[in-house]
Amino acid sequence: MGNTPDSPYYADVSPGRGTLPPRAWYARSDARRLILDGSWHFRLSPTAEAHDASFAGDGFDPGTDPGWHTVTVPGHWVLQGHGAPAYTNTRYPFPVDPPHVPDENPTGDHRRVFDLPADWPGGGGCVLRFDGVESCARVWLNGQELGDFQGSRLPHEFEVGRLLRPRGNVLAVRVHQWSAGSYLEDQDMWWLPGIFRTVALLHRPQGSVADFTVHSAYDHRDGHGVLRVLSEPGGRVSVPGLGLELETGATARVPVEPWTAETPRLYDATLTTGGESVPFRIGFRTVAVEDGVLRANGRRLLFRGVNRHEFHPETGRTLDEETMRRDVVLMKQHNINAVRTSHCPPHPAFLDLCDELGLWVIDECDLETHGFTHVDWRGNPVDDERWTPALLDRARRMVERDKNHPSVVIWSLGNECGSGSGLTAMARWIRSRDPSRPIHYENDYAYPDSDLHSRMYASHAEVEEIGRREGPAKPFILCEYAHAMGNGPGGLSEYQRLFEAYERCQGGFVWEWNDHGLLRHTEEGQPYFAYGGDFGEEVHDGNFVCDGLVFPDRTPSPGLVEYKKVIEPVRLTGDGAAGTVRVANLHDFADLTHLSLEWSYEVDGEAVGAGTLPLPAVPAGGSAELALPAPPSTDRHGEAMWTLRAVLAGDTSWAPGGHLVAWAQLPAPAPARGRDETGRGVAPHRDGQRLTLGPAVFDAATGALTRLGAVPVRGLRLDVWRAPTDNDEGAPWVPGSGPGAAWRELGLHRMRHRVDAVETDGEALAVHSRIAPAASDLALRTVYRWSWAGGERDPLRLIVTVEPEGEWDCPLPRLGVRLELPAAYDQVRWFGGGPGEAYPDTRAASVVGRWASGVDAMQTPYVRPQENGARADVRWTELHDGTGAGLRVDAGEDHFWLTARRWTDEALDAATHTPDLVPGDTVHVHLDHAQHGIGSASCGPGVLPQHRLAAGPARFSFTLSALDTAGDGEAVIRP
Numbered sequence: 010m011g012n013t014p015d016s017p018y019y020a021d022v023s024p025g026r027g028t029l030p031p032r033a034w035y036a037r038s039d040a041r042r043l044i045l046d047g048s049w050h051f052r053l054s055p056t057a058e059a060h061d062a063s064f065a066g067d068g069f070d071p072g073t074d075p076g077w078h079t080v081t082v083p084g085h086w087v088l089q090g091h092g093a094p095a096y097t098n099t100r101y102p103f104p105v106d107p108p109h110v111p112d113e114n115p116t117g118d119h120r121r122v123f124d125l126p127a128d129w130p131g132g133g134g135c136v137l138r139f140d141g142v143e144s145c146a147r148v149w150l151n152g153q154e155l156g157d158f159q160g161s162r163l164p165h166e167f168e169v170g171r172l173l174r175p176r177g178n179v180l181a182v183r184v185h186q187w188s189a190g191s192y193l194e195d196q197d198m199w200w201l202p203g204i205f206r207t208v209a210l211l212h213r214p215q216g217s218v219a220d221f222t223v224h225s226a227y228d229h230r231d232g233h234g235v236l237r238v239l240s241e242p243g244g245r246v247s248v249p250g251l252g253l254e255l256e257t258g259a260t261a262r263v264p265v266e267p268w269t270a271e272t273p274r275l276y277d278a279t280l281t282t283g284g285e286s287v288p289f290r291i292g293f294r295t296v297a298v299e300d301g302v303l304r305a306n307g308r309r310l311l312f313r314g315v316n317r318h319e320f321h322p323e324t325g326r327t328l329d330e331e332t333m334r335r336d337v338v339l340m341k342q343h344n345i346n347a348v349r350t351s352h353c354p355p356h357p358a359f360l361d362l363c364d365e366l367g368l369w370v371i372d373e374c375d376l377e378t379h380g381f382t383h384v385d386w387r388g389n390p391v392d393d394e395r396w397t398p399a400l401l402d403r404a405r406r407m408v409e410r411d412k413n414h415p416s417v418v419i420w421s422l423g424n425e426c427g428s429g430s431g432l433t434a435m436a437r438w439i440r441s442r443d444p445s446r447p448i449h450y451e452n453d454y455a456y457p458d459s460d461l462h463s464r465m466y467a468s469h470a471e472v473e474e475i476g477r478r479e480g481p482a483k484p485f486i487l488c489e490y491a492h493a494m495g496n497g498p499g500g501l502s503e504y505q506r507l508f509e510a511y512e513r514c515q516g517g518f519v520w521e522w523n524d525h526g527l528l529r530h531t532e533e534g535q536p537y538f539a540y541g542g543d544f545g546e547e548v549h550d551g552n553f554v555c556d557g558l559v560f561p562d563r564t565p566s567p568g569l570v571e572y573k574k575v576i577e578p579v580r581l582t583g584d585g586a587a588g589t590v591r592v593a594n595l596h597d598f599a600d601l602t603h604l605s606l607e608w609s610y611e612v613d614g615e616a617v618g619a620g621t622l623p624l625p626a627v628p629a630g631g632s633a634e635l636a637l638p639a640p641p642s643t644d645r646h647g648e649a650m651w652t653l654r655a656v657l658a659g660d661t662s663w664a665p666g667g668h669l670v671a672w673a674q675l676p677a678p679a680p681a682r683g684r685d686e687t688g689r690g691v692a693p694h695r696d697g698q699r700l701t702l703g704p705a706v707f708d709a710a711t712g713a714l715t716r717l718g719a720v721p722v723r724g725l726r727l728d729v730w731r732a733p734t735d736n737d738e739g740a741p742w743v744p745g746s747g748p749g750a751a752w753r754e755l756g757l758h759r760m761r762h763r764v765d766a767v768e769t770d771g772e773a774l775a776v777h778s779r780i781a782p783a784a785s786d787l788a789l790r791t792v793y794r795w796s797w798a799g800g801e802r803d804p805l806r807l808i809v810t811v812e813p814e815g816e817w818d819c820p821l822p823r824l825g826v827r828l829e830l831p832a833a834y835d836q837v838r839w840f841g842g843g844p845g846e847a848y849p850d851t852r853a854a855s856v857v858g859r860w861a862s863g864v865d866a867m868q869t870p871y872v873r874p875q876e877n878g879a880r881a882d883v884r885w886t887e888l889h890d891g892t893g894a895g896l897r898v899d900a901g902e903d904h905f906w907l908t909a910r911r912w913t914d915e916a917l918d919a920a921t922h923t924p925d926l927v928p929g930d931t932v933h934v935h936l937d938h939a940q941h942g943i944g945s946a947s948c949g950p951g952v953l954p955q956h957r958l959a960a961g962p963a964r965f966s967f968t969l970s971a972l973d974t975a976g977d978g979e980a981v982i983r984p
């Protein structure tokens with residue numbers, strides 16, 4: 010590595026020149042500020058040295074130069090028509106030769122002229138603040154160079170008072186996409202240069218707050234808060250809600266309500282110095298690692314967390330306050346209690362929202378050097394002391410900026426940097442500056458620079474092994490797990506059971522909160538989300554950037570709905586037949602007085618009674634046994650079930666009263682399963698090329714069902730294929746981690762169906778078939794046995810038996826039948842799991858009930874199209890045309906999985922973006938006996954054995970009937 014003395018500043022390992030020491034960020038103050046966001050003049054150059062600095066001077070007029078345009082600040086120029094975004098996961102998109110950067114170094118010159126408001130106060134100083142610039146900036150004001158800085162997602166300030174004039178101030182900022190700092194910013198996300206957070210001019214009156222530090226511990230033994238505010242210069246602190254007035258530096262000890270993520274009690278306070286008055290909020294809480302357990306206010310924490318990168322599908326890492334608030338509100342509404350700010354400090358206002366609405370935060374430094382893994386970690390900056398000042402600068406900027414947030418309970422050194430002395434130096438500095446918070450860095454148990462044992466994507470078995478270990482230990486967390494890429498993640502419930510079973514396993518953070526798809530439009534104007542490779546990148550990692558619990562536009566994905574259910578803070582179990590329910594309070598702090606418990610009693614999915622049960626104030630960690638009311642009397646017969654819902658008793662800052670927090674369904678009594686499945690019936694009748702069996706017509710040669718009553722049916726046959734999910738495909742760097750490649754290799758997407766015999770006897774039609782891929786002798790011997798009992802209202806019965814031939818060593822994607830119906834039958838009713846999709850290991854959130862939906866709304870629009878939309882535990886379904894005509898399918902012995910879409914699985918598999926899915930004139934229906942689980946192998950463990958669909962002998966059945974309209978909308982069978 011060469012860092013020669015004449016290295017340009019942007020290829021210099023030092024953090025920069027000319028900036029002020031870092032300090033606490035605060036949103037409000039009585040000192041004046043001028044926000045400099047808006048339209049700026051902008052010129053993009055292909056290299057760093059294409060232009061001299063003359064644009065920074067008074068005499069320069071961009072208006073006459075054709076190279077100049079305008080961009081919106083804050084923003085990324087690549088999202089405003091200048092250059093293009095690029096996505097890589099771990100690989101640097103430039104040669105690895107630290108700290109050098111390529112000649113091709115897109116450089117954006119930004120220029121803005123501003124006047125001071127007429128009433129801008131004189132005296133004191135003025136600070137120019139940048140809250141985020143990627144990746145390196147050099148700054149001039151009125152032709153004077155202020156300095157330069159690196160550290161993209163951290164604030165940088167310059168003292169500028171002496172340079173300001175009342176009118177016509179010229180602020181010029183040269184931003185380089187690549188700098189030495191880029192080697193420290195190899196987070197798995199889009200490379201998005203620009204001034205992407207606010208630029209502000211802050212008046213600093215004489216005697217204003219240079220910096221202040223709030224110490225606000227909570228002593229859970231006696232319920233006292235201990236407050237001490239340090240300020241430079243000193244002043245007074247008032248906390249009206251506590252009747253407190255004290256000098257800075259003095260300590261007050263008073264009874265308080267503590268802050269927790271569940272009960273985010275904040276006290277308004279004001280710090281007043283000779284020159285400034287700063288309103289701020291205090292949350293009293295103490296975090297500590299005691300006996301190997303991470304505790305807040307004396308109680309063990311269980312993180313139900315997510316990793317959150319800042320992202321907006323149109324503005325990239327420029328986030329407005331409304332988007333930030335929406336994130337926090339959505340998290341709260343989905344029972345999430347913790348955020349890791351992967352992998353850099355977020356916009357500071359986000360932490361205000363976490364304080365206010367209640368989330369535990371792991372605040373992570375802007376540091377990742379993951380790309381060095383591709384060169385065996387040679388030259389890794391965190392293990393090269395020349396970089397240590399830059400690393401310490403980053404640690405300081407984070408800690409000083411965010412130190413006053415009660416929500417921030419852990420400092421994280423960064424992500425995926427390997428290990429080295431630079432990390433040790435960061436940890437040492439942070440420990441001395443703020444001993445009140447533990448430090449996090451993902452690594453082995455024995456790693457000295459972390460107070461937590463933190464792993465990513467550990468399997469269930471490994472988590473269990475860590476949970477069982479004896480002896481002294483650090484608290485264990487999964488800083489990343491359950492990779493939420495595409496359909497999934499699977500296996501959440503099983504992780505949660507482990508976190509609940511082992512004290513030291515203190516939860517985890519799903520990877521990740523949102524898909525980073527960028528909004529684009531086809532030539533026809535159809536919107537879609539773009540991912541890596543869509544912008545001509547020569548090195549990219551495709552849709553690995555779309556791995557969130559919410560879609561790019563923040564629509565919750567089924568994964569989020571599942572996560573909400575899995576991590577619900579109240580667990581309702583019981584015995585519906587015996588009329589008892591057990592309410593377990595899984596909160597870490599709160600009792601249950603903020604919830605009420607609603608019940609409904611349903612027969613065949615229709616409520617016949619509902620009410621509310623008094624919910625005792627069960628303390629956190631406790632439970633109570635409640636009696637259900639007597640079942641409502643009803644003349645309806647069928648499958649009876651209690652549905653219990655714990656809902657918010659009143660409005661909160663993040664959801665209205667009535668918002669669902671936790672739920673359960675208890676069969677009452679357990680339904681009798683299984684029917685007479687002999688399939689006996691009348692003899693099929695041959696009529697030329699056709700065979701008829703009651704309402705059904707078959708092709709006599711192939712045995713294919715062609716019509717049921719008035720319903721044309723096509724292509725009914727066994728199917729085992731699904732368009733592989735991202736988790737089926739597995740991690741690109743772990744060949745074979747998902748079964749997708751083996752499925753394709755075997756040819757499950759191109760199975761051949763050979764009919765061996767079409768047999769009729771006195772009571773059924775049996776079609777014998779062998780289903781197998783080319784080039785293999787593996788096969789599925791299948792018999793479709795059709796029967797009809799002979800009564801006018803009797804349905805057509807199908808029993809499918811499957812017998813594998815040969816040694817199948819990979820799981821099947823699915824096992825069931827598919828069929829085609831006319832496009833008009835695009836309305837679906839079903840009694841079974843819903844409303845959203847579910848798979849064997851993502852089915853916790855599936856509610857048994859009566860659901861109705863159009864086929865279109867049953868699709869989950871994963872950014873990269875893939876298998877989606879199955880509904881679990883279906884007892885019956887009706888696919889109809891809106892007037893009532895259509896097909897009804899009832900489950901035989903077992904409930905089935907229902908999927909319906911307007912395209913084939915083959916088209917779904919071929920599609921790369923959502924506009925590739927074009928509806929045809931057919932509704933394609935899957936009635937599945939079984940599905941393979943989803944797992945999380947796109948980055949992590951695959952499907953657990955209990956959710957694996959092994960090829961084996963199988964038998965399943967359905968009944969089919971044609972529907973016609975009836976006066977009351979009730980379906981009747983048309984023979």
Ligand code: IPT
Binds near residue numbers: 098196424425466
């Ligand atoms: C892990 C990274 O920390 C995270 O940034 C993201 O890339 C995630 O994987 C996958 O989306 S690192 C991985 C190689 C285990």
